[in-house]
Amino acid sequence: MTRIAVVDYGAGNLVSIDQGLRIAGATAVLARRPADLSRVDGVIVPGVGAAGPAMERLAARGLVEPIRAWIGADRPFLGICLGMQLLFDGSDEDGAATLGILPGRVERLADAPRLPHIGWNAVRRTRDHPLFAGIAPAALFYFVHSYAPRPSGPGARSVTLAETDHGATFVSAVARGAAAGLQFHPERSGPDGLRLLANFVAIAGGG
């Protein structure tokens, strides 16, 4: 059975991800220390809130370098919401330096009619990816955030996987190699969200 580590660094709801992975036929392993990342097939970093305290809690548990090494080895990784934002260089929300795996910064959503951006919105794919297999091209997913990453540098376009409009257009999904990030919450996005989690399990399981 495919084993997925769900990194638990303090805050937030992990019940829905756990249940979504169970429905996909995987075993979810709550990862609170580096050893919990051994003998798993994929890693999910969830999370909501600000980047600074999240990086501090990951560091306090000794998880920063193991996560960096996991992604560096091109193993299946999924960052959700804050977990996606942490992949970039840093966040304007509190000025925190983050993992620096993807080039770019996390910025406040521009020209938004209201913030936080809370609710269901269309995720328009800019290219195909197995994470979205079997999901309609502009399906709606659930968002709850005020910041989003702006990939930069020569590879910015190739990192972007999907875009969403709330005021200005922002990047709502990214992927490079086996690592992917979603600004929305698949674990709260009904049947399409469960499908996406199942696709990640299939990728991690080598399917």
Added chain:
Amino acid sequence: MLAVRVIPCLDVARGRVVKGTRFVDLVDEGDPPELAERYAREGADEIVFLDIDAAPEGRGTLLDIVERTARRAFVPLTVGGGVRTVSEMRDVLRAGADKVSLNTAAVATPDLVRRCARRFGSQAVVVAIDARRLPDPDGEDGAVPPSWEVVVKGGREATPLDAVTWSERVVELGAGELLVTSIDRDGTQSGFDTELLRAIADRVPVPLVASGGASGPADFVAAVTAGGASAVLAASIFHRRQHSIAAVKAAMAAAGIPVRPVPEDAP
């Protein structure tokens, strides 16, 4: 484009869904996780639980209900009622809630809003505001702009706070969303108080959830177009199957409001 959310509200007391008029005369309406799952299947965009008894001895029951719901309904879940501290909020989030709604505790200790927002982010902190329209001082309708007082403890206790001023204050403190209930309309099926909604929506940058008074699809349309709400919430009309979520969304879509389509197999 961001869809306007349609949210069934489940008032929970002693582990059961109840609904009364103006928070009294409670009638049993079912098992919370079961109803939440049904609504998710029918196209609900979010579920709100309000623990209206919020007795300390009932906390374990509530956390159990939240977790069972999170495992059955894959839509966002907001939980309110009885959260008085940062650690109580953490427990509710860990049980499977996405957002926590603060009401009486925020009035008693406004700094709780700031502390919860700093710990969990503004997006997880909803402040519920129960508002009651004040009588026109001149006794002439429309002679002066209307105003509303904040009430707490399920509408049983008045406060000196003005609802619009209080809205601005809690947003400054870090609230990421406001759940605005007209206590005058709640349970009466006489329509949302769109003047109350508009007065607040024009003064705060965060999303506003309209609550209290829904009787039919046209009321939901008015809450958005006249009131400026980002989401609309109701209880009895859904529990008693007077109107389906699909019917409400169809009326909203016909009025040009963006909605998330209900599942094709929705009842």
